[in-house]
Amino acid sequence: MKDLDLNFVRSQFYAFDAGNPLCQKAFFENAGGSFPCKFVVDKLTKFYETTKVQPYGHFNGSIEAGEEMDKSIVKLAKLLRIPTNNLHVGPSTSQNTYVLANALRLSKTKKNVIIVSNQDHESNTGVWRNLASQGFEIREWGVRSNGSLYLDDLKNLIDSAVCMIAFPHVSNIIGQVNPVKEICAFAKEVGAFTCVDGVSYAPHGIPQINDFNPDIYLFSSYKTFGPHLGVMYVSDELALELESQCHYFNKEYPNKRFTPAGPDHAQVSALGGIYDYYEALSNHHLNRELSLDSSINEVNGLIAKQEKKTLRPLLDFLKTKRDVRLLGSYETEDRVPTVAIVTKKSNVALAKQLNELDISVGVGDFYAVRLLEALGVDINEGVTRLSFVHYTSGSDVEKLISGLDRYL
Ligand SMILES: Cc1ncc(COP(=O)(O)O)c(C=O)c1O
Structure with missing residues (x-):
C-alpha cells in the first residue's frame, strides 16, 4: 500500500x-x-458571505442556501454509504444522545432494560442512565482492569428485557477499537438495539456504517475536519419505535424527527467539504474519482497506516x-x-x-x-x-x- x-x-x-x-x-x-479542512472553511465563509438568509425560500440567496445544504447532506450520506433518510444532523453528539434518550423515554417499548458501559464519554452513558428514574432498569457493562470491554461480560447481562445497548466504538481515553460489528451482530441476535458512539473512531477512518449494522451511530464532525455539528445515523427499525422529537407537523419528514433544534445552516452547508476533502485524498493518492464502494476504504487504509x-x-x-x-x-x-x-x-x-x-x-x-x-x-x-x-x-x-x- x-x-x-x-x-x-x-x-x-x-x-x-x-x-x-x-x-x-x-x-x-x-x-x-x-x-477543519480548507474545503469546509471555504464553504462556511461563502455561505456567510453570500447566502446567509433563511434557506429554502423563493428568492435568490435563499434558494442557493437551501441547495448547498441539501448537497451537503447528500454528500455526507454518500461518504457514510447510508440513505439520506437515516442521516440526522444536530448541534452536537451530546445534544443528539439527549434527544434520543428522550425519544426512547416516550416510546411505547415494552422492554425496559438499557445496558450502558463505563468506557464511554458521558454523552453516551449519562442520558441513558438518567432513564432509571423513568421506569428503565440500567445495567452496566463494566471494563476490566485494563480498561477494555469484553463481549463475554456483555453476554452475562443479556436477557429478553434488554431494549438498548450503548457503547463506544473507540474509547476517548484508552483509544481501543471495540469489535463493533460483532457487538451489533450479537445485539441483533438477542433482539436489542445498539447505540454506538463513533466520535473517537470517525477521525481515524470515515465509518462505513452499514458494515457494522448499528441502530444508532453518532459522531461529531468538528473532529472529522468539518464544522461543529453532531452527525447521527438512526436505523429505520429504531426510528419507527422512537417517539419523534420535532414539531408535530414535521413528523413525516424522516430527517426532522430527532433534531428539534435545527443546527446552523452555514455549518450544514459546510459539511459537504468533508466529502470534498476525502475525494481530494482519493484523487491524489489513488489517481481516480472517489468511487464510494471501494476507494473510501482504501483512503481509510492509507490514513490508518500513516x-x-x-x-x-x-x-x-x-x-x-x-x-x-x-x-x-x-x-x-x-x-x-x-x-x-x-x-x-x-x-x-x-x-x-x-x-x-x-x-x-x-x-x-x-x-x-x-x-x-x-x-x-x-x-x-x-x-x-x-x-x-x-x-x-x-x-x-x-x-x-x-x-x-x-x-x-
Ligand atoms: C468519545 C466522545 N463522545 C462524545 C463526545 C461528545 O461530543 P459533542 O462535543 O459533539 O457533544 C465527545 C467529545 O469530546 C467524545 O470525545
Missing part, C-alpha cells in the same frame, strides 16, 4: 499554511477537535518511562492514536511546560470520569492526553517525544 502524501494532506488545511500561528505548533489535542507509523515511536518511548502509566495498549493494533498517560507530575504543569516548546496537549478527564474512576485515576488530576490524526507529522511526534523526555 502507498504512503499518505503528508505535504499534500497538510496543504488542505489553513492551520498548516505558512504564517498561520497554528502552524508553529505540534498539535496533540485532535481528539478534542481537529483542524497513523500507526507515527504512533509507534511514541508508544515505544512511553514504554521506557518508568514513572509514566499508559492507559491502554502499547500495541498499535486495534487502537487509534489517542494516548492518555498518568505521570507523577501535575498534568497542568506539564501541559504548560510543553506549551512553552510549542507543543499543545490535552489535560483533564475528557468527560470519561467513570472510566478513569474504574482505572483508579485521580479524577481531580485526570490524565494528559496526546491525540493525533493522519495530518500529524513524524517530526511533530519527535518534538513531542523530546519535550516529554525533558520534563518527565
